[in-house]
Each structure stands twice: as C-alpha cells, then as structure tokens.
Amino acid sequence: MQQKHNIQIIEWEDLDKRKFYSFGVFMTMAIRATVYPATLIRTRLQVQNGRSLYTGTYDAFRKILRAEGLRGLYRGFMVTTLTLISVQAYITTYELVRKYVSNYSKDNTLKSLVAGGSASLVAQSITVPIDVISQQLMMQGQGEHLTRFKVKPKMGATRSVFFSQTRDIIGQIFAADGIRGFNRGYVASLLTYIPNSAVWWPFYHFYAEQLSKMAPSNCPHLVLQAVAGPLAAATASTVTNPMDVIRARVQVEGRTSVIETFNQLIREEGFWGMTKGLSARIISSAPTAIVMVVGYETLKKLSLRPELVDSRHW
Numbered sequence: 001m002q003q004k005h006n007i008q009i010i011e012w013e014d015l016d017k018r019k020f021y022s023f024g025v026f027m028t029m030a031i032r033a034t035v036y037p038a039t040l041i042r043t044r045l046q047v048q049n050g051r052s053l054y055t056g057t058y059d060a061f062r063k064i065l066r067a068e069g070l071r072g073l074y075r076g077f078m079v080t081t082l083t084l085i086s087v088q089a090y091i092t093t094y095e096l097v098r099k100y101v102s103n104y105s106k107d108n109t110l111k112s113l114v115a116g117g118s119a120s121l122v123a124q125s126i127t128v129p130i131d132v133i134s135q136q137l138m139m140q141g142q143g144e145h146l147t148r149f150k151v152k153p154k155m156g157a158t159r160s161v162f163f164s165q166t167r168d169i170i171g172q173i174f175a176a177d178g179i180r181g182f183n184r185g186y187v188a189s190l191l192t193y194i195p196n197s198a199v200w201w202p203f204y205h206f207y208a209e210q211l212s213k214m215a216p217s218n219c220p221h222l223v224l225q226a227v228a229g230p231l232a233a234a235t236a237s238t239v240t241n242p243m244d245v246i247r248a249r250v251q252v253e254g255r256t257s258v259i260e261t262f263n264q265l266i267r268e269e270g271f272w273g274m275t276k277g278l279s280a281r282i283i284s285s286a287p288t289a290i291v292m293v294v295g296y297e298t299l300k301k302l303s304l305r306p307e308l309v310d311s312r313h314w
Contacts, residue, residue, distance in 0.1 A: 007212050007221050009108070009205070010300040012095035020303040021088065027295040028087045032080060034291055037061070037073035038284030043135055044143045046248040046277040050269060053142060057280040068141045076137030079130060079166060086126035091296075094119035094201075112201035120197035124189045129182040131189070135252050136169045148254050149173065177254070185251035188258050192243040196236045204232035204293070222297060229293030230286035237281045242274035244281065 041060045044053065054060035064072045097115035105111065139147040149172040151165040173181040207228035208221075215224055237244075246261050255261045265273045 007208050007224065010297075010304065011102075012099045014305060014308055015095075015300060015303045016305050017303075020299065023299045023302060024088060024091065025084060027292075027299055028084055029081070031288060031291045031295065032083070033077075035284045035288045036077050036080070038280055038287075040064075040073055040075060040138045042277040042280035042284060043138050043248055043252070044146075045280055046245045047139065047143065047146050047252045049146075053146070057283060060280070064142060072141050075140055076134035079134040079137060082130050083127055086123040086130070089126055090119045090123035093122045108205055109202045112205055113198050116201035117194045117198035120193045121190065124186070124193050128184075128186045128189050132173065132182050132184055132251050133166065133169055135248070136173070137165065139252060140165070147252050148176065181254075184254065184256075185247050188243065188247035188250045188261075191258070192240055192247045195243070196240040199239055200232050200236040203235050204228050207231045222294060225293050225297050226290050229289035233285035233289035234282050237278065237285050241278045241281060245274055245276050248277075 038057075041054075041057055041064070044064075045057065045060060048054065054063060061073075068075075094115045097118045098111045101111045101114050136147055136149050137151075140151055144150045149169055151168045177184065204225075205228075208225050211224040211228055212219075212221070242262075245265065246258055249255060249261050249265070250258065269276075
C-alpha cells in the first residue's frame with residue numbers, strides 16, 4: 001500500500017531567493033491580467049446606487065463589453081502593474097513573519113493568521129495610492145457619472161491616451177484633495193484586507209489538510225492546494241465583503257468617514273447593500289486563488305534549494 005504524505009509547507013529558509021523573486025514577477029503579472037476584468041466589474045457594482053447601472057455581474061460584463069469593448073474591461077490596468085512592488089513586499093513579509101512567529105509557536109494556524117495580517121498591512125501601505133488612481137480609471141466610460149473625476153477622450157496612439165488619462169486623473173485628485181487624496185480609504189483598506197488576508201491563509205492550510213485526509217494517497221498535493229485556494233477565497237470574501245463595499249465607496253466617491261459611509265449605505269440600501277459585488281468578488285477571487293496557489297506553490301517548489309528538491313512530495 002502506498003504511503004500517504006501530509007502536505008509539507010515550504011518555508012522561507014528552504015528557498016533560493018534569487019529564483020523566487022525572478023519567477024514571482026511573471027506569476028504576478030499573469031494573475032493580474034487574468035482576473036482584472038472581474039475586479040473592474042466588482043468596483044462598478046459596489047459604487048453604483050442600487051441597480052442603477054447593472055443588475056449583476058453577468059449584466060455588467062455584457063454591457064461593458066458591448067459599449068466599451070474589450071479595452072473597457074481593462075481600464076486602469078497599466079496603473080495596477082505598479083502593484084508588482086506591493087506583491088513582492090506582501091510575500092516577503094508573509095514568509096519572514098511566519099519564520100519569526102515559528103520561534104515562539106509551531107501552530108500553523110497562528111503563524112498563518114499573524115503573517116497574513118502583517119503582510120497585508122505592509123502591502124496596503126504601498127497599494128492604496130495605486131488603487132485610488134486605478135479605480136477612478138475603472139469608473140470611466142459607463143460608470144463615469146458615479147465618480148467625481150472624469151477624463152476627456154483624446155485621439156491618438158493607445159499608449160499616449162493611457163498616459164494622458166492617467167496624468168489627467170492624478171492632476172484632478174491632487175487639485176481636489178492634495179497629497180492626502182492618494183491615501184483616501186487607507187483605513188477602510190486596512191479594515192478590509194488585513195482581515196481578508198488573516199482569514200485566507202489559515203483557511204487555505206485548513207482546507208488543504210482536510211482534503212489530503214479524504215483524497216487518495218497518490219493524489220498530487222498541487223491539486224489539493226488548487227481546490228483549497230478558492231474555498232479559502234470564498235470564505236474570506238464573504239466575511240470581509242461589507243468592508244470592501246465601504247472601501248470602494250470611500251475611495252471612488254471621495255468620502256472621509258468609514259462610519260458615515262456605512263450608515264448611509266444601510267439607510268439607503270439596507271443590509272443587502274453590504275453584499276454588493278460579492279458574487280463578482282468570489283468570481284474574481286476563486287480563479288485568482290487557483291492561479292495564485294498553483295503559481296505560488298509551483299514557484300516555491302521551483303525555488304527550492306537544490307539539496308531539498310527530492311524531499312518534497314508534489
């Protein structure tokens with residue numbers, strides 16, 4: 001009878017860091033390009049009042065594609081490529097904090113929770129200004145009436161139009177709110193993504209372990225991890241979606257108070273308003289989780305120090 005292997009977690013000290021960072025850039029770009037349309041749709045659904053523009057995720061996809069073309073689903077995408085920096089900061093912080101916490105506790109749930117929350121804190125400090133700009137660009141086209149800032153369409157090469165629109169939005173944000181405008185929604189982002197990350201990692205490892213107990217002994221661990229990823233993503237998305245709705249409104253509509261935004265949302269749309277964009281968020285987070293988990297776990301395996309390669313079961 002074939003021996004059953006528990007899923008082994010590849011830790012920071014097991015990695016060849018040069019390979020890890022080199023491969024990580026390509027993995028991050030592939031994930032961003034794959035899920036960006038769902039991120040754009042989620043943002044528009046969360047900011048609209050009731051169902052004034054779209055009735056749901058599929059309706060939004062259909063209308064954007066028909067009215068704005070494929071390019072409309074990628075508005076602001078080039079700006080978000082700057083988040084490559086925050087992604088590298090995220091994974092480095094996650095792995096280093098796991099290593100630090102392991103000096104005090106071997107409990108994997110605790111290590112994942114603390115490391116996930118810490119990684120999100122560092123990453124969001126870099127990401128928020130990028131999000132503020134990219135979300136304003138996402139809202140252009142059919143959603144421009146929902147935001148304070150609008151860009152005038154310009155003729156010319158695609159590249160020059162992109163830089164012109166981005167520069168235009170940056171100028172409008174600075175003129176209206178100064179430097180502080182680029183950190184609008186920072187607290188709301190922390191309240192959204194720190195819990196999201198802190199919940200995702202423990203559930204990811206929990207689901208992977210539970211699946212490994214039920215799966216045949218010869219089942220590749222990468223398959224189990226690929227299933228555990230979206231399960232964890234759906235769990236974390238459901239738990240943190242109310243704050244994600246508030247974060248989107250604060251950043252796009254220029255609000256200053258998280259509590260006031262919450263109260264107004266409840267008054268106008270009831271508790272249903274807190275679920276806005278949830279399906280789009282799960283739709284975007286589930287494939288993201290699959291790609292991220294397969295990519296990240298493969299990345300870590302490819303980055304193993306040579307002497308450890310044969311010690312890890314795939």
